[in-house]
Amino acid sequence: MLLKKERLNDILTDMAKQARVYVPVSPDANDGGGVGKSGKAKMTRFELYSPGTAPNFDLVNTTMPPKDMLFPQTQKMYRYGFDTEGNAYIDIIHDSDEVVIFGMRSCDARSIECMDDVFLSMGYDDEFYKQRREKLATVAIGCASVAETCFCDSMGLDPNAAPGADVQLSPGVDGQSYVVVAQSEKGQALVASWQPYLEDSTAETTQVSCALKVNGDGLKDKLEQMFDHPIWEQLSKKCLTCGTCTYVCPTCHCFDISQENKMKDGERFRCWDSCMFSAYSEMAGNHNPRPTKMPRVRQRFMHKLCFFEDRYGKTLCVGCGRCVEKCPVALDITMLIDDIQAADLSKAEEVA
Amino acid sequence: MTAIQESIQKRAAELLESGEVTQVIAWTNGRFTNQTSPLFIQNAADAGKIVFNEYCVNTLAKYVLNEKIAGKVGVCVRGCEARGINRMIADNQLKREEVYLLGIPCEGMKDRETGEALDKCLTCTHKNPVVYDELLGAEVTDTVSEEIDKVRFAQIEAIEGMSREERLEYFNNVFNSCIRCYACREVCPVCTCRECFVDQLRAGWQGKQNNLNENRFYNLIRVFHIGDRCVECGECARACPMGLPLMELNRKWIRDLDELFAAGEEGLSDELDNTLGRYKTDDIEEFM
Incomplete structure (x- = not known):
């Protein structure tokens, strides 16, 4: 099936009547804002679509990943307290909206597969995640171009295809249309609802590949022998231990649970946390097993490239390049991968 | 070079x-x-x-x-x-x-x-x-300070020229976009507390939720804590992954301290001379 770009707004408007639809938006497109005028951030992200919203499907990647729709930076879990008769209560907060993320890239689609592994496998379902996941449908658009920081095809992904998404749109070489393929039951239902706007034909689609290549082969096996390698000490010197990389990362999923109380009532919530922060690993009695930068930096990269693969059989880095682009000190995971591949393992043995 | x-x-x-x-x-x-x-x-x-x-x-x-x-x-x-x-x-x-x-x-x-x-x-x-x-190399000529100040305080003047409502909207936009990665804190040469108020979890100054209130609180307290010590390296704004105009908050302080106490620029010598930490008998006392 073929979807002409000029019909996109019809589809989005239709879908927005049934569900909350999120599309990539750059702030400039909507209000001509930007810093200096409206105070709005220069960044791009997925925002709720309503008629009048100008989606930007040409962005290679949004600054912020779409993980917020499944795993919000702050998610209220339940309210508790005493009612007027003095009885304790707990009210679990449910999310009941159908959500469609429209226009994500292969990297973001894979990141949802990673989060599914974390929250919905190994014998435990996280009910807050599950609730949102069951109501989520994803529409991926193949990349018509790549950024210099993109390296997903080195991490085992394909910028032209996102098998984990419910619907795949592949840009036609004419730049005017998308070839539409439903990839799941949810996807079939979505595509069926778009029927009035689709054409029963096909087109030649663009095929891109990333300019930035790294060698992702055998990283886990090598890293398993590198826990005590001097590479981490040197690498971590430049790290500021801010949370930028973890917050712009589509797969970072660590959270903290906290609560706020007011008089007789309170709310418990969970919110993103970052392994870069000292408080992340601080324990009761102030003991901190990762007291300095080095073990925190090591943890982040080990988790991405070694521990996760060990547990779930895939790497936790999807090669979206957001951390590469946004790190204020250019601490670049792709350069680290090069360094790991080049590392001399005899040095690790000396230290150990 | x-x-x-x-x-x-x-x-x-x-x-x-x-x-x-x-x-x-x-x-x-x-x-x-x-x-x-x-x-x-x-x-x-x-x-x-x-x-x-x-x-x-x-x-x-x-x-x-x-x-x-x-x-x-x-x-x-x-x-x-x-x-x-x-x-x-x-x-x-x-x-x-x-x-x-x-x-x-x-x-x-x-x-x-x-x-x-x-x-x-x-x-x-x-x-x-x-x-x-x-x-290592010959000294270069600084731009005339009046010329620099036009650029330095241009946005402050624009913000001061806004109506109350416009100003509220402006700062709500800024703080709404903050993801509290704390890059601005980590990169700042004058943010040197061994334990930041943000991390004093048991005291609970800073709540962990990401919302407008908490973000506003963090950003304003950051500026208060830097207070009279900002050396204007601009790293906070450069490091911000969201591109927020963080230096404008600092510059408002700098300008006010200049006008009220002739504070001058920070970091020109290593002598301790905190504008807000000292008392001079000829300090301006408009409000007394």
Whole structure:
């Protein structure tokens, strides 16, 4: 099936009547804002679509990943307290909206597969995640171009295809249309609802590949022998231990649970946390097993490239390049991968 | 610039060779064109990795705090680094003899995305380092301060010219977009508390939710804590992954302190002279 770009707004408007639809938006497109005028951030992200919203499907990647729709930076879990008769209560907060993320890239689609592994496998379902996941449908658009920081095809992904998404749109070489393929039951239902706007034909689609290549082969096996390698000490010197990389990362999923109380009532919530922060690993009695930068930096990269693969059989880095682009000190995971591949393992043995 | 780069490489190698310093902090190439990244070398043989060009956007001052533990640190200082170092000495975070300062005159850096002058360099008032052990290269001329001040305070004046409602909307937009990654705190040479109020979880000053209230609270307290100590290196705004105009909050303070107490610029010497921490009998007392 073929979807002409000029019909996109019809589809989005239709879908927005049934569900909350999120599309990539750059702030400039909507209000001509930007810093200096409206105070709005220069960044791009997925925002709720309503008629009048100008989606930007040409962005290679949004600054912020779409993980917020499944795993919000702050998610209220339940309210508790005493009612007027003095009885304790707990009210679990449910999310009941159908959500469609429209226009994500292969990297973001894979990141949802990673989060599914974390929250919905190994014998435990996280009910807050599950609730949102069951109501989520994803529409991926193949990349018509790549950024210099993109390296997903080195991490085992394909910028032209996102098998984990419910619907795949592949840009036609004419730049005017998308070839539409439903990839799941949810996807079939979505595509069926778009029927009035689709054409029963096909087109030649663009095929891109990333300019930035790294060698992702055998990283886990090598890293398993590198826990005590001097590479981490040197690498971590430049790290500021801010949370930028973890917050712009589509797969970072660590959270903290906290609560706020007011008089007789309170709310418990969970919110993103970052392994870069000292408080992340601080324990009761102030003991901190990762007291300095080095073990925190090591943890982040080990988790991405070694521990996760060990547990779930895939790497936790999807090669979206957001951390590469946004790190204020250019601490670049792709350069680290090069360094790991080049590392001399005899040095690790000396230290150990 | 090539000459300066060669001088840094040569002096770094000599300083490491002689044992005068245990480490040199400079810049090296990143993966991409026109990209650099901070570099830490301990061996003279690595001095060739040092790069100095117009894309050395990182201000290196803050790194000294962590690295001095291992011994005397050699560090490249331009105007922004030098003022940060002075401020850290004044704040008792650092002793002058713990650092060896390789002074570099700097004409300003460029943004690799646009190729234009870097935002923070447009408002630079000290292109030459204000403290150094040796200067590698000829001093450059500072832009006339009246010219700089037009740029420096342009946005403050624009904000002051807004109506109350417009101003509220402006700052709500800023704080709504903050993701509280704390890059602004980590990169700041005057944010030197061993334990930040944000991390005092049991006291609970800063709630962990990301919402407008908490974000506003964090950003305003950050500015209050930096208060009269900001050296205007502009790293907070440069490091912000959301591109928020964080320096404007600092500049409002700077301007008010200037007008009320003739505070002047920070970090020009390593003497402790906190505008808000001292009392002078001729201080302005409009409200009494």
